[in-house]
Amino acid sequence: MRMDSELAPDTEPVPAPALLWSLVVPLKPLALAKSRLAEAADDSLRPRLALAFAQDTVAAALACHAVRDVVVVTDDPTAAAELAAVGARIVADSPGTGLNAALAHGARAVRSTRPSAAVAALNADLPALRTAELARTLAVASVFTRAFLTDATGIGTTLLSARPGSELRPAFGGPSRLAHLASGAVEIASDDVDSVRQDVDTADDLAAALALGVGPYTAQRLAAGAHAVRLGPSLEGQQ
Numbered sequence: 113m114r115m116d117s118e119l120a121p122d123t124e125p126v127p128a129p130a131l132l133w134s135l136v137v138p139l140k141p142l143a144l145a146k147s148r149l150a151e152a153a154d155d156s157l158r159p160r161l162a163l164a165f166a167q168d169t170v171a172a173a174l175a176c177h178a179v180r181d182v183v184v185v186t187d188d189p190t191a192a193a194e195l196a197a198v199g200a201r202i203v204a205d206s207p208g209t210g211l212n213a214a215l216a217h218g219a220r221a222v223r224s225t226r227p228s229a230a231v232a233a234l235n236a237d238l239p240a241l242r243t244a245e246l247a248r249t250l251a252v253a254s255v256f257t258r259a260f261l262t263d264a265t266g267i268g269t270t271l272l273s274a275r276p277g278s279e280l281r282p283a284f285g286g287p288s289r290l291a292h293l294a295s296g297a298v299e300i301a302s303d304d305v306d307s308v309r310q311d312v313d314t315a316d317d318l319a320a321a322l323a324l325g326v327g328p329y330t331a332q333r334l335a336a337g338a339h340a341v342r343l344g345p346s347l348e349g350q351q
């Protein structure tokens with residue numbers, strides 16, 4: 113005889129399994145990266161700082177329970193070796209035709225082996241990235257076919273996601289918040305995820321990231337290169 117509990121109707125809501133994300137992180141050659149940081153960091157320091165930002169971004173992302181893997185799309189041999197050491201998979205920027213082509217290429221590389229992967233593009237310049245804030249962002253992204261998070265200025269984008277079965281369709285560059293909205297992606301509410309939004313393009317961005325608290329690679333690089341950094345008198349205490 114079956115007990116009542118065994119006859120439980122199968123109409124009970126079954127929680128969907130949490131998505132595990134593959135993150136695609138684009139990084140251009142270090143010698144060309146972060147040109148807008150020239151006012152804050154000398155030519156000698158800037159490429160190393162760009163790498164340190166990417167190292168902190170990748171390390172924090174890989175520590176996130178919602179992240180399956182991180183694919184860095186880059187042609188820079190130093191960045192490739194250093195970011196592989198942090199745990200990223202490296203994919204060559206074989207299109208060589210700019211940021212959005214690199215991101216689409218990275219997403220295709222992920223789905224060539226796992227066609228049903230959830231993929232998200234994540235900027236490489238998030239040195240203050242907090243793992244728990246990334247987890248919150250991805251949890252919201254999981255609900256939507258495509259979603260994005262705007263950057264700290266509210267003009268650009270730091271994360272764009274695509275659930276299994278939908279294309280990433282990246283439209284980064286300049287006012288990409290509006291471009292991603294126009295493409296039909298849903299904007300993720302930006303409360304309590306400051307570290308995921310704080311990309312670093314300018315001296316002011318770097319000061320804001322320092323105020324949030326940067327990761328160990330960036331902290332160490334700034335300490336070692338303090339003579340080559342200019343953040344202005346009001347910010348000296350933050351280094």
Ligand SMILES: Nc1nc2c(ncn2[C@@H]2O[C@H](COP(=O)(O)OP(=O)(O)OP(=O)(O)O)[C@@H](O)[C@H]2O)c(=O)[nH]1
Pocket residue numbers: 138139140141144145146147148149185186187205208209210211214235236237313
């Ligand atoms: N793989 C790849 N990454 C790119 C390319 N262009 C930009 N990126 C990366 O995309 C992100 C945003 O790029 P940008 O804002 O154009 O460049 P940036 O180096 O961050 O800053 P600026 O030189 O000041 O414009 C950064 O992580 C870049 O390294 C590209 O053509 N290929």
Ligand SMILES: C=C(OP(=O)(O)O)C(=O)O
Pocket residue numbers: 211263267268269270283284285286287288289311313
């Ligand atoms: C490319 C973008 O970022 P950045 O702020 O680095 O230009 C963007 O926001 O679309």
